[in-house]
Amino acid sequence: EAQVTQNPRYLITVTGKKLTVTCSQNMNHEYMSWYRQDPGLGLRQIYYSMNVEVTDKGDVPEGYKVSRKEKRNFPLILESPSPNQTSLYFCASSLRFWETNEKLFFGSGTQLSVL
Amino acid sequence: AQKVTQAQTEISVVEKEDVTLDCVYETRDTTYYLFWYKQPPSGELVFLIRRNSFDEQNEISGRYSWNFQKSTSSFNFTITASQVVDSAVYFCAPDRGSTLGRLYFGRGTQLTVWP
Numbered sequence: 001e002a003q004v005t006q007n008p009r010y011l012i013t014v015t016g017k018k019l020t021v022t023c024s025q026n027m028n029h030e031y032m033s034w035y036r037q038d039p040g041l042g043l044r045q046i047y048y049s050m051n052v053e054v055t056d057k058g059d060v061p062e063g064y065k066v067s068r069k070e071k072r073n074f075p076l077i078l079e080s081p082s083p084n085q086t087s088l089y090f091c092a093s094s095l096r097f098w099e100t101n102e103k104l105f106f107g108s109g110t111q112l113s114v115l
Numbered sequence: 116a117q118k119v120t121q122a123q124t125e126i127s128v129v130e131k132e133d134v135t136l137d138c139v140y141e142t143r144d145t146t147y148y149l150f151w152y153k154q155p156p157s158g159e160l161v162f163l164i165r166r167n168s169f170d171e172q173n174e175i176s177g178r179y180s181w182n183f184q185k186s187t188s189s190f191n192f193t194i195t196a197s198q199v200v201d202s203a204v205y206f207c208a209p210d211r212g213s214t215l216g217r218l219y220f221g222r223g224t225q226l227t228v229w230p
Contacts (some may be wrong), residue, residue: 048217103150
């Protein structure tokens with residue numbers, strides 16, 4: 001089954017404790033992206049990757065890191081989480097949505113709480 | 116700079132009423148795509164439609180229809196004979212056209228359909 005898998009689904013942590021949210025897709029997609037969703041603000045793009053070893057900043061990259069060492073995985077790293085990073089996070093993937101008539105596939109989301 | 120506006124924060128209707136959700140996208144790009152996504156109470160993001168800026172034909176799919184007018188930068192979404200299951204947050208999402216990989220979501224419209 002074609003899917004984007006995020007883990008964990010829920011995460012509670014404390015300020016400053018490094019964490020990684022994993023994202024994996026099984027569709028051989030070139031494009032992957034991370035979004036955060038906050039009430040009243042919609043989804044805001046954090047980072048995206050057009051292919052392996054190619055990443056770029058979205059609208060709200062501060063405090064986040066990503067890596068794309070292999071096509072299927074795109075982990076989101078919070079080196080020193082802060083309470084303002086409490087949010088619902090979504091990973092998405094696509095072959096090349098800007099060229100092809102296709103949608104983005106989204107993961108189920110990760111609810112992160114930083115205390 | 117590009118700007119996407121979903122002016123309606125919340126809409127409430129009674130079942131079987133028609134409802135239109137508005138989206139205005141201001142951009143200097145001449146080529147771009149526009150997506151609509153739905154987020155039901157369960158939280159996942161469900162793809163509804165993708166249109167490109169060259170195609171102003173209205174599209175109908177079952178109870179859903181879309182009206183894209185490039186001259187007014189509007190991409191409106193109508194649900195005919197609404198049902199309780201249509202209750203969700205609806206997001207309009209244009210890509211950034213000239214900036215590959217950038218997909219920008221509006222703040223969303225919360226639709227509540229009462230029985």
